[in-house]
Amino acid sequence: MKKWLSVTVIGLLTAGALAACGAGEGASNGGGGSEDAKVLKMGTSADYPPFEYIDTAKGDSEPVGFDIDLAKAIGKELGYEVQVVDMEFGSLIPSLQSKKVDFVLAGMTPTEERKKNIDFSDVYYEAKNVLVSKKDEPINSIEELNGKTVGVQTASIQEDEAKTLSEEVDIKIESRDRIPQLIQEMKSNRIDVAIIEDTVAKGYVAKDDTLQLVETGREDSNKGSAIAFPKDSKLTDEFNKELQEMKESGELEELIVKWFDSKE
Known part of the structure; x- marks a missing residue:
């Protein structure tokens, strides 16, 4: 009798534990x-x-x-x-x-x-991608990227575009996890220009009058x-x-x- 009760209790506890595990999934x-x-x-x-x-x-x-x-x-x-x-x-x-x-x-x-x-x-x-740079050191065209360091967000479509651009002009690509990091790197002179989506770039430029943006002039920048x-x-x-x-x-x-x- 005791053995039967023991097995029954264990069975009930096991069922309850399994149910709890199921309910606790994300x-x-x-x-x-x-x-x-x-x-x-x-x-x-x-x-x-x-x-x-x-x-x-x-x-x-x-x-x-x-x-x-x-x-x-x-x-x-x-x-x-x-x-x-x-x-x-x-x-x-x-x-x-x-x-x-x-x-x-x-x-x-x-x-x-x-x-x-x-x-x-x-x-x-x-939307489309644009070039963001400092007004006192402006980058106004793709041609002016030659010899420059270009910042992009890691794993972004802008990173892909920079890699495509590197086949046309001599640039060094620097990737960062967050957009504010790109802005700070630019202001600290560690990168020369950043490729950012236009809608997002406008927000940063509106808040910081030391920055400017220009369109790339590339049709494939429309995303x-x-x-x-x-x-x-x-x-x-x-x-x-x-x-x-x-x-x-x-x-x-x-x-x-x-x-x-x-x-x-």
């Missing part, structure tokens, strides 16, 4: 979200205003911006709470692949190389931003449907006006 379940918690983890790199950044001037500790608002608007329509996870840009795709986050919204361009490893939504915003997902995630179609509805209703345009037009 919100991310391989790109589909948690059906119980209804939470999605969004990966981003909060150094990219106005897409995503931490407004320290207002005392904020959580990321804000266009991508944050967009993610939460889509999540609300789909019935999910969105939790934002801030990390370095170069860590975003690996985090998707290892299922640490359910999707990434970080002004990311859907290149063919990236599509080999992850899936993308439709493009939700168009689009899309939402990234793990391969074969069901969220891709769900987010695309909501994006299309936001475009048709004008809600997406309202977010663009809120975060971009006021920054011009």
